[in-house]
Amino acid sequence: MDCPRSNSSTCSSGATVNLTCSEPLRLVGGASRCAGTVELRLIGEWRRVEERYGDWYQEDTTALCRDLDCGSAVYGEEKSGFPQSRVWRVTSDCVKKSSVRECVSDSFSSSWGLEVKCSDLVLNRPIISVSVSDGASELQPQGVQVQLGSKFRVKCSVEPQYPGGSFRLLSPAAPPAQNCTLPAVNHSAHFLFSDAGPAHKGNYTCVYLLQVSDHNFSSQSHTLQLSVGESDSDLIIRAVVILLLMLLFTLPMYYYCKARARRGARERTSDDLELHRGRSM
Structure with a gap:
């Protein structure tokens, strides 16, 4: 129901109301609806859009194509x-974070405008999952936990849409420059890891990469958090070792204290005997 504007027909009480939403943003003069001069409709009037300070970046175009x-x-x-006319002025910093229609600062007479071309291609969002070949894994509220020292596999996949492409795995196991990229086989790729340790903890993300008509496109999965924990047997062994160490430390102390107590008792008995003899004499 996020409609900036709508057309509705009047109706009698109890009848159905039909709404048609219209996005007050368009590209005109291009080969398709996804290319051309940016125009925005406010207060019932379509006008060109101009960046207030002349700073228009790729990130701004990305946000506009998304809208x-x-x-x-x-x-x-x-x-x-462009013909001298009044334009809607926006700021680049705002466009990156919000919709174009929410970033208008004022209106101004200008011969400048924005030319934009979008791919008109929307990639499906890849799916990321983790499986363990030995040991076990446990689902956590925010991700998955694998056992320390186990082998695990991160799978990146995407619903069939276009042939080819590749997957890049962003992970904490290696610096960004060394993150792995594998070709998509049957719309998926598998990244294998062995001997899970502290270095493997962190966030994992799949990026699907595709080239169409000399243009590169990408889509990113949600972030999966992976933690590394010890198995139950490892925890039991650790507890037993700790218990043995405590016994090794406490038993000598126990016998030492017991021996001191006996020696002290003997010394007190000897002193009592001598005191008794002295009184007898």
């Missing part, structure tokens, strides 16, 4: 030479 449901950004830039 238009036009896939990934191909390019976007500010151009002059």
